[in-house]
Amino acid sequence: MNAPHTFPPLAADLSAAAREFLARGHHQMLIGDQWVDSSNGARLDVLNPADESRLATVPAATSADVDRAVAAARAAFEAPSWARLRPDQRQRLLLRLADLMEANARTLAEIESLDNGKSAAVAEAVDVALSASYFRYMAGWVTKIEGSTLDVSIPFAPQNEFVGYTRKEPVGVVGAVVAWNFPLLLASWKLAPALATGCTVVLKPAEQTPLTALYLAQLVLEAGFPPGVVNVVTGDGPSVGAPLTRHPGVNKVTFTGSTEVGKLIGKAAMDNMTRVTLELGGKSPVIVLEDCDPGVAAAGASQAIYFNQGQVCCAGSRLYVHKKNYDRVVADLADHAKSLKIGHGLDASNQLGPLVSQEQMERVCGYIDIGRQQGAEVVAGGARAGERGYFVQPTVLAGIDQKARVVQEEIFGPVVVAMPYDDLDQVAAWANDTPYGLGASIWSNDLSRVHRLIPKIKSGTVWVNCHNMLDPALPFGGYKQSGYGKEMGRAALDAYLEQKSVLMMV
Numbered sequence: 047m048n049a050p051h052t053f054p055p056l057a058a059d060l061s062a063a064a065r066e067f068l069a070r071g072h073h074q075m076l077i078g079d080q081w082v083d084s085s086n087g088a089r090l091d092v093l094n095p096a097d098e099s100r101l102a103t104v105p106a107a108t109s110a111d112v113d114r115a116v117a118a119a120r121a122a123f124e125a126p127s128w129a130r131l132r133p134d135q136r137q138r139l140l141l142r143l144a145d146l147m148e149a150n151a152r153t154l155a156e157i158e159s160l161d162n163g164k165s166a167a168v169a170e171a172v173d174v175a176l177s178a179s180y181f182r183y184m185a186g187w188v189t190k191i192e193g194s195t196l197d198v199s200i201p202f203a204p205q206n207e208f209v210g211y212t213r214k215e216p217v218g219v220v221g222a223v224v225a226w227n228f229p230l231l232l233a234s235w236k237l238a239p240a241l242a243t244g245c246t247v248v249l250k251p252a253e254q255t256p257l258t259a260l261y262l263a264q265l266v267l268e269a270g271f272p273p274g275v276v277n278v279v280t281g282d283g284p285s286v287g288a289p290l291t292r293h294p295g296v297n298k299v300t301f302t303g304s305t306e307v308g309k310l311i312g313k314a315a316m317d318n319m320t321r322v323t324l325e326l327g328g329k330s331p332v333i334v335l336e337d338c339d340p341g342v343a344a345a346g347a348s349q350a351i352y353f354n355q356g357q358v359c360c361a362g363s364r365l366y367v368h369k370k371n372y373d374r375v376v377a378d379l380a381d382h383a384k385s386l387k388i389g390h391g392l393d394a395s396n397q398l399g400p401l402v403s404q405e406q407m408e409r410v411c412g413y414i415d416i417g418r419q420q421g422a423e424v425v426a427g428g429a430r431a432g433e434r435g436y437f438v439q440p441t442v443l444a445g446i447d448q449k450a451r452v453v454q455e456e457i458f459g460p461v462v463v464a465m466p467y468d469d470l471d472q473v474a475a476w477a478n479d480t481p482y483g484l485g486a487s488i489w490s491n492d493l494s495r496v497h498r499l500i501p502k503i504k505s506g507t508v509w510v511n512c513h514n515m516l517d518p519a520l521p522f523g524g525y526k527q528s529g530y531g532k533e534m535g536r537a538a539l540d541a542y543l544e545q546k547s548v549l550m551m552v
């Protein structure tokens with residue numbers, strides 16, 4: 047266990063609730079109805095990426111803690127207080143949680159900003175707002191989960207009659223493991239459909255950003271969910287995520303993170319035949335057609351890559367511009383990049399915050415160097431920004447081949463690679479030429495070309511004249527190595543339900 051320590055003074059303009067939460071310093075995790083430390087007392091530091099100070103510590107859970115959390119989730123799943131709730135009662139709990147999230151929106155946003163580095167204003171308008179609306183959207187489904195009745199044609203019992211029907215049942219205990227780029231939102235993408243369907247959950251937030259999950263767990267209890275329906279265990283991937291996703295007591299694993307770890311989790315899930323959903327990495331193209339106004343394209347491309355410091359699974363990290371407007375769009379994009387105000391997320395005038403960690407900053411700067419070594423021209427940015435905090439300049443790379451590593455591999459930072467193209471077939475082939483297939487955007491008002499291009503793009507989402515826009519009703523998930531299964535929309539519900547067939551001889 048780390049020695050007790052003091053935390054740096056918190057910024058003066060924090061809300062009282064955020065200040066009170068953060069002033070606890072040493073946080074506990076939620077198992078059943080108890081806020082607990084880890085079984086061996088070990089702790090993890092949580093850093094503020096804007097100034098590298100220690101913001102908090104959280105328990106470094108052990109596999110024994112994972113066992114306890116899964117047992118608590120199992121007990122809650124079977125307890126009448128949850129299993130026998132009527133759908134309208136479950137719906138009411140989800141709606142109450144959404145209300146509480148909105149009532150605590152500023153607090154959640156400030157904690158998210160300090161923990162992850164992102165803008166608090168954006169976190170409030172996007173992360174918290176989308177999370178609350180997702181709980182509301184899923185609350186709407188709670189009373190509409192239904193099977194069907196079927197006329198069966200059983201030939202070998204002509205003298206009998208049969209009634210056949212299907213029913214949907216909650217899959218059981220869900221193990222949810224999420225990444226650090228949208229901590230609250232990713233947790234909500236798991237919790238909302240799981241709770242809507244009557245499952246119980248053990249959530250493991252990313253070790254870099256566990257704080258809003260702990261705050262959300264408080265709200266879950268305040269909303270009136272029975273203890274054990276939601277459990278939060280904190281810690282790193284190998285010590286906590288791996289035992290949770292391999293646990294034989296878990297019926298469904300839902301994971302958001304890298305493709306590399308997703309493959310490990312998928313293989314482990316197969317051993318237990320655990321249901322699994324994987325939301326993984328991306329290398330999403332932004333495709334600017336010939337007719338698009340260059341200024342509109344540059345502004346759109348800037349938003350597509352620099353939103354959330356480029357730490358977005360579907361970030362527009364490859365920019366393909368028709369050769370006619372290529373120079374102009376790249377020059378305008380570089381001007382955008384250079385004009386962005388860099389700084390910590392509590393100042394609403396800052397447009398680009400720090401990356402989440404030193405490791406991520408070094409990874410992104412390492413990729414910029416790889417780009418340079420492979421011949422890329424650095425049109426904007428290209429280095430760390432400042433000496434304290436994990437800031438990286440918004441970067442534009444150009445003049446590099448489709449097969450270069452910076453074009454093929456996910457960088458997950460504020461780095462876009464620009465390339466000119468000649469015609470639709472060529473750009474469609476290049477757009478599809480990575481292992482990923484999460485998102486893509488097309489910028490054009492030439493409807494005929496846009497409609498010809500959409501079916502050629504192998505990705506789970508195609509945006510037209512926008513990028514990174516999500517809605518609870520629209521399924522989101524990857525083709526190819528970007529994942530398996532969908533978040534959001536009705537499709538997400540099915541991932542938390544088993545379908546039982548009933549055949550009755552009458």
Ligand code: NAD
Pocket residue numbers: 223224225226227228232250251252253281282283284286287288289291302303304305307308310311324325326327328358359360456458484523524528529
């Ligand atoms: P990561 O895969 O390293 O970690 C994600 C989570 O998995 C963390 O909670 C981590 O502790 C845990 N983990 C790590 N090793 C594990 C293991 N062996 N077993 C079980 N759990 C383990 O990813 P990251 O670097 O934190 O996140 C960035 C990645 O997430 C990017 O690739 C990004 O594209 C992806 N992402 C995808 C989506 C989507 O919806 N498709 C959304 C956000 C982020």
